[in-house]
Amino acid sequence: MSNRFGLPDLGIGVGLRSVHYAHILEQAPDVGWFEIISENYMQTAGRPLRMLDQIAERYPVVMHGVSLSIGSTDPLDRDYLHELRALRDRVGARWVSDHLCWTGIAGKNSHDLLPMPYTDEALRHVAERVRAVQDFLDAPLVLENPSSYVEFADGTMKEWEFLAALAEEADCGLLLDVNNVYVSAFNHGFDAREYLSAIPYDRVVQIHVAGHTRHATHIVDTHVGPVPDSVWELLGPVHRRCGASVLLEWDTDIPPFEVVHAEALRAVDVIAQERRGAA
Amino acid sequence: MSRAPLRQVQEWFATAIMHPGSLAEGVRIAPHAERFVADGAPHALTAGPLASAMGRLAIYHHGYQARLVECLADDYPVLRDALGEDAFDALCRDYIAAHPSQSPNLNGFGRHMATFAAAHGGEHAAFASELATLEWAIVEAIHAADAETLSLDALQSVAPERWANARLLANRGVRVLRFEYPVNWYFQAMRRGENPAIPATERSVTAVYRQNYVVWRMDLTAKMVNLLESLYAGATLEQGLASVPELEADEVVVWFRDWVAAGFFSEIDIA
Numbered sequence: 001m002s003n004r005f006g007l008p009d010l011g012i013g014v015g016l017r018s019v020h021y022a023h024i025l026e027q028a029p030d031v032g033w034f035e036i037i038s039e040n041y042m043q044t045a046g047r048p049l050r051m052l053d054q055i056a057e058r059y060p061v062v063m064h065g066v067s068l069s070i071g072s073t074d075p076l077d078r079d080y081l082h083e084l085r086a087l088r089d090r091v092g093a094r095w096v097s098d099h100l101c102w103t104g105i106a107g108k109n110s111h112d113l114l115p116m117p118y119t120d121e122a123l124r125h126v127a128e129r130v131r132a133v134q135d136f137l138d139a140p141l142v143l144e145n146p147s148s149y150v151e152f153a154d155g156t157m158k159e160w161e162f163l164a165a166l167a168e169e170a171d172c173g174l175l176l177d178v179n180n181v182y183v184s185a186f187n188h189g190f191d192a193r194e195y196l197s198a199i200p201y202d203r204v205v206q207i208h209v210a211g212h213t214r215h216a217t218h219i220v221d222t223h224v225g226p227v228p229d230s231v232w233e234l235l236g237p238v239h240r241r242c243g244a245s246v247l248l249e250w251d252t253d254i255p256p257f258e259v260v261h262a263e264a265l266r267a268v269d270v271i272a273q274e275r276r277g278a279a
Numbered sequence: 280m281s282r283a284p285l286r287q288v289q290e291w292f293a294t295a296i297m298h299p300g301s302l303a304e305g306v307r308i309a310p311h312a313e314r315f316v317a318d319g320a321p322h323a324l325t326a327g328p329l330a331s332a333m334g335r336l337a338i339y340h341h342g343y344q345a346r347l348v349e350c351l352a353d354d355y356p357v358l359r360d361a362l363g364e365d366a367f368d369a370l371c372r373d374y375i376a377a378h379p380s381q382s383p384n385l386n387g388f389g390r391h392m393a394t395f396a397a398a399h400g401g402e403h404a405a406f407a408s409e410l411a412t413l414e415w416a417i418v419e420a421i422h423a424a425d426a427e428t429l430s431l432d433a434l435q436s437v438a439p440e441r442w443a444n445a446r447l448l449a450n451r452g453v454r455v456l457r458f459e460y461p462v463n464w465y466f467q468a469m470r471r472g473e474n475p476a477i478p479a480t481e482r483s484v485t486a487v488y489r490q491n492y493v494v495w496r497m498d499l500t501a502k503m504v505n506l507l508e509s510l511y512a513g514a515t516l517e518q519g520l521a522s523v524p525e526l527e528a529d530e531v532v533v534w535f536r537d538w539v540a541a542g543f544f545s546e547i548d549i550a
Contacts, residue, residue: 039384045424047492067383073286080383105289109380110297110343111350114289121285150335151325154282187335189328217330218338 002243004202005140005173007095010060010245014257014264017250021051023257031059031261035247038065038096042083056091062206062245063093064175067109070133070143071102071116071126081136088137095205097142097175100126100163117152118162123169130170142173142205147180147212147221149187159184160198167203174199176244177208178234179227183219196238204242209235209267210249223251226263235267236274246271287311288323295321296339299376303333305340347375347388354389355414357469358396358407361477370399370407386422390415403477409458413466413496416454416487420494426452428542434535437549443517446548447510453488453543455504455511463496490542497541502526503534507543 002009011032016024018040023029034055041052055061065084069077088096101113116122133141145163157165167174176199185192209231213222227248239246248264290310298305306312306321315323324332348371352359359367378391393415397408428450437445456462461478463485468475484499486507499507502523509519520526538544 043382043384043386044422046420046422046489048422050425050492069383073289077383102289104380105286105293107381108293108297109382110293110339111346111380111385112296112339112342114292114296114339117285117288119282119285121282125285149338150327150332152288153323153325187327187330217334218327220338 003173003205005205007140007173007205008060008245009243010062010094012264012267013060013062013245013247014260015064015247015249015251016052016055016061017254018048018051019254020257020260021055025051025054027257028058029257029261031264033060033062033094033245033247035062035064035249036091036093038063038084038087038098039067041087041091042080052091061091061093062247063088063091063096064144065096065098066111066113067103068098068133069101069103069109070098070129070141071100071114071122072105073102073125074105074107076129076132081133085137088139095139095142095173096137097144097173097206099144099146100166101146113146113148115146115148115150115152116162118155118157118159119152120156123157123162123165127166127170130166130172134170134172140171140173140205142175143167144175144177144208145180145184147177147183147187149218149220151188158190158195158198160195164198164200167200172203173205174203175206175208176204176238176242177210178238179208179210179212179231179249180221182231182234183212183221186219192234196234199238199241201238201242204238204244207235207238207242207244207246208249209246209264210251213252223249224253225250225255225260227266232266232270236270236277239267239271240274240278283311283314283323287314291315291323296336296343297379298340299344299372302337302340306333306336344372344375347380347385348372350385351375351389351392354418355392355411357466358392358410358414360469360474361410361465362403362407366401370396373399386418389418406460406462406477409460409462410466412456412458413462413485413487416456417494417496419454420452420487420489423452423489426450426542427545429539429544429546431536431539434539434547437547441549444515444549446513446515447544448546448548449511450488450542450545453486453541455499455507456485456487457504458483458485463498466496486541486543488541488543495541497537506531506534507538510544 013033016034104110210223211225213220246267294309295305351371393408393411461481461483484504486497506523509522
């Protein structure tokens, strides 16, 4: 029940947000680990980086990026990769993750996680780039399934088929966001259980849980908490199959740290209940 | 028709969702639209269980603008309140079209706002530009690298006979901003929730600096700024003091104490 990369189970973690710096440094809460948004600590030399240095001295840190743009047909941004690697080495990040998506083209960044067409061409393209990034980092890249709001008509495979094939072809890790699976299942009308049954769990290094916002015609991955029961219900079976580190993302209307941490710790009960059910 | 290359798909999709006008216009004028759009509908995309293809694409179109406007509002909270939400939103949307992000992160995205606001026009364009200058200096101070600063002890350890030819070297992290309006007064009043009217012109100078990871603002009088800028330009203490008429010794001592405490200088050169 561990991943093929030998990356550790860090337990239950919380996404590091700047409004919580003071609490974390002053109260030293008993948190398993923190995940940072990589770009928040790049192209800066000031307070954010200083806070991160202090937190990384006390807690395991994992890096989660939003601008690698692994699916873009623009060339890989070598300056970005150099900065990413330098940050990884600076804070001793246990692994580096980003999303199966593209964020822009022709040098323009939308700062959104844009959907890929799931075609053979896209699979070959992304796999080649993942391998290049892994060579550069000298470590497995961990890719997250994004939430999406539209699909391409000429796609030839389902997202879960693409993800599994990519992980195999590029030999990369996976960050399985069960909230994103729930959101995309609603938006595209597929069965989340079918998605989750196709995941190569020996490649799952990390799991995300988060909240979302329901609209009349779709659900948006807003990371607003608390996590709905419908998402917690997906965590148990997924964790039973991979035993990966679990992290709560909370990015909208962020409450005090104790509230976020308590919500993250609900994962402990979910996992224990799943184990009891399986016994 | 054969499947469109990934490059073409991305060029069309990105141009459509980043289009500053309507999405309907964006999908039509984006590159390769003839491959992806028919009768105004994006047939390259599928409808969802509850939403049309265009409705689904609109989530990305809306999200692009909203995300970047939110970023600019984070950088320019007082400018937003000064202009009002609608005017600020319009300014930001034009800014986003003129200066799309070309960086992996958003730390520097708003750096052109002062220049852009001045050229954008409107009744308060000149004031808005200066307010943006102040707020951007605060952003830059947050992200600036730590700088070595001269301590009061180090300053006081210099023998009196060496003072005249000593040079106080600038801490490059300190920004001295000259304004035509009382910008810092307005900024402070807005932060206190007083919501004053946009002020009339009245020259002011404000230094923005960071100490212990907290950003501070200090107003400077005309005499203060003349002396400080003279020193920053490389004048010796004797030259700097001589360049400012009618200085009182007592007031200068207080200034230097405050400036050194605030970290305005990196070191003293007594060579």
